[in-house]
Amino acid sequence: MKKWNEVYQMVKNGDLDASLLKTGCENLKAARERAAYVMEGFKESFGATEDTMVALCSAPGRTEICGNHTDHQHGRVLAAAVNLDFLACVALNGTSVVHFQSEGWPMTSVDLADLEVKEEEKETTASLIRGVLAKLHKAGYPVAGFDMYVTSTVLPGSGLSSSAACEVLIGTTGNHLFCQDKFDAVEIAKIGQAAENEYFGKPCGLMDQTASSVGDAVAIDFKDPANPIVRSINADLTGLGLALCIIDCGADHAALTNEYASIPEEMSKVAAHFGKKVLREVQEEDLLADLAQVRKEAGDRAVLRALHFYADDRRAAEEADALDRKDKEAFLNLVKESGRSSWELLQNITPAAAITHQDMAVALAVAEKALNGKGACRVHGGGFAGTIQAFVPVEDVCEFKKTMETMLSEGCCHVLSIRPAGGLIL
Structure with a gap:
């Protein structure tokens, strides 16, 4: 000092x-x-x-x-x-x-x-x-x-x-x-x-x-x-011709503790069927072999969330390797797969029973439109509200930002860099 x-x-x-x-x-x-x-x-x-x-x-x-x-x-x-x-x-x-x-x-x-x-x-x-x-x-x-x-x-x-x-x-x-x-x-x-x-x-x-x-x-x-x-x-996004964008979907996630807590609770419930505390200690093959009984004990959403875990766990390692070898196509494909898995299996895009307001789902749909088949987008972080993430071709980032802010709200799209x-x- x-x-x-x-x-x-x-x-x-x-x-x-x-x-x-x-x-x-x-x-x-x-x-x-x-x-x-x-x-x-x-x-x-x-x-x-x-x-x-x-x-x-x-x-x-x-x-x-x-x-x-x-x-x-x-x-x-x-x-x-x-x-x-x-x-x-x-x-x-x-x-x-x-x-x-x-x-x-x-x-x-x-x-x-x-x-x-x-x-x-x-x-x-x-x-x-x-x-x-x-x-x-x-x-x-x-x-x-x-x-x-x-x-x-x-x-x-x-x-x-x-x-x-x-x-x-x-x-x-x-x-x-x-x-x-x-x-x-x-x-x-x-x-x-x-x-x-x-x-x-x-x-x-x-x-x-x-x-x-x-x-x-x-x-x-x-x-x-x-x-x-x-x-x-070595996450050289600029070298891959990509910009990292974080988009605020317009809903506050600060009061959604119970929604977030349900995810580890349900995943751990599946693990408990096999006498374990977390899914990393359970083989995916064992879950699939005893799927009917696990569905009865833990419920279908818990099973789907467990299946997401196994797939995204693998993808995390594959994405890291793709970035290290500067494989842009593989990286973007994995980002897309992760995004779909979060929406379909993990189910952390919209809070339970939310019908009128589905801000994150709308933001993802708008981002897909704005990307027009290039780049990739996904939920960012805990989900349910807050932000989504997009990897945008650098030559398109200004137009992407303009489109997102026109369709959602002014100032919602932030172009960031890795610190x-x-x-x-x-």
């Missing part, structure tokens, strides 16, 4: 440009201005002086490329960090209270004197802060209060996993402030997942946190979730 004024001058003078480039910024001048803005916001919010010791930290959102709802069954995924992030300025405050000021939102305060789960905090930022720091404390590190001013381009409900980015931000910050940076990126991801499961109250796998924490594109195998195998992938770094202290 350095004095506020020293860091501010480093930002202004371009001395932090190398770190800012790791965030995937495409305009260094704008990135410097944003970092300076965050520091100014911190100073104003907390009455800091030019001698206050501070640090700048960043954690990215993520895009799931393949492996839709495979991670919580210890399957394989392909994901990447994106160039939208949480950017924060932080300083220790000498108390036991964390003050988290997210731009445009009320201050969140968490007293670390009590690190137990709070039912009244479920699904709030406070629960993530308490949860992550509780896990660091449990690992044997003394945690303390700090002041943090945050600005974010990863909007809640955007499908870019704002909760995971927040967890990685707090984890990366806590690791730096209290743990001498001893935790690696995967360990920070595990801490974030535990906080989300136990404190936030949302069942989730480890994909979102790993992609955000590690950075770049990664193929992750969760067969042993305590020690996931993480492989960096080279995960959570980092600048």
Whole structure:
């Protein structure tokens, strides 16, 4: 950590440009201005002086490329960090209270004197802060209060996993402030997942946190979730002539916890028929051989969701290999297959019983029209609402964006890039 004024001058003078480039910024001048803005916001919010010791930290959102709802069954995924992030300025405050000021939102305060789960905090930022720091404390590190001013381009409900980015931000910050940076990126991801499961109250796998924490594109195998195998992938989309677009379908997925929870619950119900906890421990052939009985015990939707798991688990590995060998046709075909499987088998496009509003289904139909047989599109992330993902030929991206925004809503289509770094202290 350095004095506020020293860091501010480093930002202004371009001395932090190398770190800012790791965030995937495409305009260094704008990135410097944003970092300076965050520091100014911190100073104003907390009455800091030019001698206050501070640090700048960043954690990215993520895009799931393949492996839709495979991670919580210890399957394989392909994901990447994106160039939208949480950017924060932080300083220790000498108390036991964390003050988290997210731009445009009320201050969140968490007293670390009590690190137990709070039912009244479920699904709030406070629960993530308490949860992550509780896990660091449990690992044997003394945690303390700090002041943090945050600005974010990863909007809640955007499908870019704002909760995971927040967890990685707090984890990366806590690791730096209290743990001498001893935790690696995967360990920070595990801490974030535990906080989300136990404190936030949302069942989730480890994909979102790993992609955000590690950075770049990664193929992750969760067969042993305590020690996931993480492989960096050369996802040169520009070299393949493709642009990554994330389209907001116009419905908020922030209040759909029960819909999301039903997927791991039903998949695990199928696994339980075979005396296992997750589908990765069950052979697909065994499921097919005993299909009639499993349908009776778990229900047809659970069986279909299990079949999706096996297919998308394979596809995640195949897509990673296709990107590594720069096989554009194979990659796009696999994206299309994954999208169809999510719609037909996983059934996470429309919430149960939703008839009047089927925003994600409409967005996918419109994207198919706009692509006109080129590129590929699919549900993005958890599903039911939020966003869809499209890989668009670079020469068509402007027209694609225009069509999507004309048919859905202005500003709904975001053209993103893959960020080279995960959570980092600048």
